[in-house]
Amino acid sequence: MPTMLKIAVQKSGRLQEDSLEMLRECGVRVDNGRDQLKVAASGFPLELFFLRNSDIPQYVADGVADVAILGQNTVIEKEKDLEEVLPLGFARCRLSLAVPKGTVYPDITWLNGKKIATSYPNTLRAFLIRHNIEAEIHEIAGSVEIAPNIGLADAICDLVSSGNTLFMNGLEEKEVILKSEAAIFASRNISTEARELLEKLIFRFKSVLAARN
Numbered sequence: 001m002p003t004m005l006k007i008a009v010q011k012s013g014r015l016q017e018d019s020l021e022m023l024r025e026c027g028v029r030v031d032n033g034r035d036q037l038k039v040a041a042s043g044f045p046l047e048l049f050f051l052r053n054s055d056i057p058q059y060v061a062d063g064v065a066d067v068a069i070l071g072q073n074t075v076i077e078k079e080k081d082l083e084e085v086l087p088l089g090f091a092r093c094r095l096s097l098a099v100p101k102g103t104v105y106p107d108i109t110w111l112n113g114k115k116i117a118t119s120y121p122n123t124l125r126a127f128l129i130r131h132n133i134e135a136e137i138h139e140i141a142g143s144v145e146i147a148p149n150i151g152l153a154d155a156i157c158d159l160v161s162s163g164n165t166l167f168m169n170g171l172e173e174k175e176v177i178l179k180s181e182a183a184i185f186a187s188r189n190i191s192t193e194a195r196e197l198l199e200k201l202i203f204r205f206k207s208v209l210a211a212r213n
């Protein structure tokens, strides 16, 4: 049985399509039925695991998957020590704090004593501590931008890409906590054989990135 590089990609979500397209441009073919979660690729000794986005950092940290294509924001939020091998230039976004439009917001101290809804509690907590702010964090899994409108929170902390979701929900961006893009991350426990395959794959990724620029 030849060694295969085990790569985790999003099962569903905003990164999936671009990740698979990137692999295709690298000459990796993946013919998966929608529900097959473990698929061997052709064109490169690669095995794909289709996983829930938020589970992926743990799988890679544990070495269950050798590498992953993932947003930097997710790795930071999950506080896993992974090696960032190569940023990929897509899925660019930022994690920001936003408040209802028209709020008088002189500076960040406005957040003291406020309730903030987010899907990024760890990143937000670290940011608040850095800025000496005491606020209540209310974790929700999605549709975070609805929270101020339904009286659940005073502010939100969520990803912003086009800014459309903020705009449509009457929110204004006030603080950028971090900027993020998709990247290839590797396990700290990667085997020598897998590392060699990864180097070959990285070579292909770099050619594709160079051709795109």
Ligand code: PRP
Pocket: 014, 141, 142, 143, 144, 145, 158, 159, 160, 161, 162, 163, 164, 165, 166
């Ligand atoms: C993501 C993110 C923001 C929005 C940002 O949500 O949580 O809400 O996209 O994109 P925009 O700035 O281009 O509008 P998503 O649509 O993935 O849904 P979810 O939060 O309910 O998971």
Ligand code: MG
Pocket: 142, 143, 144, 145, 158, 165
């Ligand atoms: Mg959202």
